[in-house]
Amino acid sequence: MGVGESAVAETGARLRTRRAILDAAVTALIRNSSATLADIAVEANVGRTTVHRYFPERSDLLGAIGTDFLDKIEQATTRARLEEGSAPEALRRLCQEYFEFGDLFTLTFAMPELATGPEWEQDTDADRAVVALIERGHAQGTVDAGMAPAWVQQVLWSLLFTAWAYVRENSVPKHEALNLCLRSLAKMVSP
Amino acid sequence: MGVGESAVAETGARLRTRRAILDAAVTALIRNSSATLADIAVEANVGRTTVHRYFPERSDLLGAIGTDFLDKIEQATTRARLEEGSAPEALRRLCQEYFEFGDLFTLTFAMPELATGPEWEQDTDADRAVVALIERGHAQGTVDAGMAPAWVQQVLWSLLFTAWAYVRENSVPKHEALNLCLRSLAKMVSP
DNA sequence: CCCTAGTGGAACATCCGTGCTCCATTTCAG
DNA sequence: CTGAAATGGAGCACGGATGTTCCACTAGGG
Structure with missing residues (x-):
């Protein structure tokens, strides 16, 4: 070569x-x-x-999975165009974009070691965009001020995990789980 | 002997x-x-x-952890007296009771093999009691009819997991995470 | 006080996943 | 067609976790 x-x-x-x-x-x-x-x-x-x-080494593979996931998150966040529309609407779009990676969320919950390493330590662009979105919602009064950005973000992730578990364990169609997920999230952030 | x-x-x-x-x-x-x-x-x-x-064997130990957890869930569910008061109030009590087992919820998410075996296959008394509670809420109009019992139950578990992760990663006092958890759950089930 | 249930530690065989090497075979581009 | 790139498989050494046995020790109940 x-x-x-x-x-x-x-x-x-x-x-x-x-x-x-x-x-x-x-x-x-x-x-x-x-x-x-x-x-x-x-x-x-x-x-x-x-x-x-x-x-x-095995750790190389695991690390690559994590990095790949991070990339996908980043791209999905961009696609969601978080600056456009009201904060709840944008959050809904984000949830829909993330939903297709449900299996990766599931895996990350089961293997926290996937989400370790330098890239996971610092906030990503996606993290900042989501936090900014929630704060915009706070400022505009469309998102419950009692719901801290970090909390909303973490609940979003775990709702996606839950939705996929719901599909697996109750053999429910995916779109139904997605709808429950979207509705639950919307109700939670509504002021 | x-x-x-x-x-x-x-x-x-x-x-x-x-x-x-x-x-x-x-x-x-x-x-x-x-x-x-x-x-x-x-x-x-x-x-x-x-x-x-x-x-x-190692599997004996893991199995014992699972069984022990199941016992604790059972007792906590009894303590919550799910038949008393309105459904949302009872759900709130249940969440508070479960909250102290947060580390066990965390562990169960990370090690799904803990929740395997005959005892986990069939519905427990606690499962039935929770489902009955949600259905009572549906009938009395105090719980959103769109939120299926199984979904609410699963969200409850994952909110507890999330709350503990929130405490760990953001060094937030436990009671604050519990409050977020209770508020989030209440808003989700409210009709 | 005594003795017995309960414990700790050392040593051992075993199994399994990993990381690596070497070589034969297949595939694909020029 | 030809050669380099890519792959698959066998084999091997190593480390670490597991499960087991044996023996000495200690603490606590009768």
């Missing part, structure tokens, strides 16, 4: 394999939070050796 | 040791959900041998 290989974009095949392993890891770890690298390899239809090639 | 020893009440010392190990296990597992039996023994100020004497 040429000089500076580490900075060069990876070939298509490598990217695809990497994604497959990452996704398989999430699936396997949700099923059993102490899933083996061998389990993950099977889930990804890949040899265990290949997993080690992409993620030398 | 005499005939029927297994049915005989254990001596005081044994009961105390058993309790110590159980409590230490919860503490150690909250700190690190993959804590070693050796870690737990240290936390309990007990030899690892002793742990094995009380719980031959």
Whole structure:
């Protein structure tokens, strides 16, 4: 390979394999939070050796899952356009955007170690945007002033987790859980 | 030992040791959900041998934690006297009773395997009492009919989890988190 | 006071996940 | 078609947790 290989974009095949392993890891770890690298390899239809090639140590894989999640959160937050409309409306859009990552929220609750490391220590842009949104709601009187931004944010996350658990355990259609989630959140923040 | 020893009440010392190990296990597992039996023994100020004497296999210990939790839930539910007063008032009492077990809720979220086994499969008396409470609220118009009993129950659990996480991560006094929890729940169920 | 239940510690075999190496095979781009 | 890239599989060493046994010790109840 040429000089500076580490900075060069990876070939298509490598990217695809990497994604497959990452996704398989999430699936396997949700099923059993102490899933083996061998389990993950099977889930990804890949040899265990290949997993080690992409993620030398287990912690590398876990870290990559966390970083990937962080990226998705960031993008979803952008898509929600939190500056537009009333605060409750924006919060509703955010909840809808986050909802599709429900399995990742579930995994993060079960494996707090995923959410460790430098990137998780400091506030992300998404964090700041959400806090700003709640504060805007406070200022405009559309969000209950008694509900602190950090509290609302944490409840949002755990409501998403709850919604997915509700779907799994009660075999309820996803949209129904999402609706309960949206309604519950709206009622909670309403002044 | 005499005939029927297994049915005989254990001596005081044994009961105390058993309790110590159980409590230490919860503490150690909250700190690190993959804590070693050796870690737990240290936390309990007990030899690892002793742990094995009380719980031959690791799964025995985990199972005992789950069963113990189930007992506590049961007792707390009884104390809350769910039949008395309006449904929202009773729900508030229930939340207050459950709140003290916050660490156990946290642990159960992180280790779903604690909540497996026959006792967890079927509905407990506590489950039925809570469902009946919500339904009473529906009938009397004091609880939003759109909030299904199972949903309310699950949200209650996750709000308790959230409240404790909120305390840990934002170094907020417990009573403040409890208040947020109670207010949030009350607003969600209000019609 | 005594003795017995209860305990602590050391030592041991075992199992399992991990990280690594080597080599044969497949795949894909030029 | 050809060679480099990518993969899969077997094998191996290592570490750490587990479960078990044995023995010495201590504390507390009769």
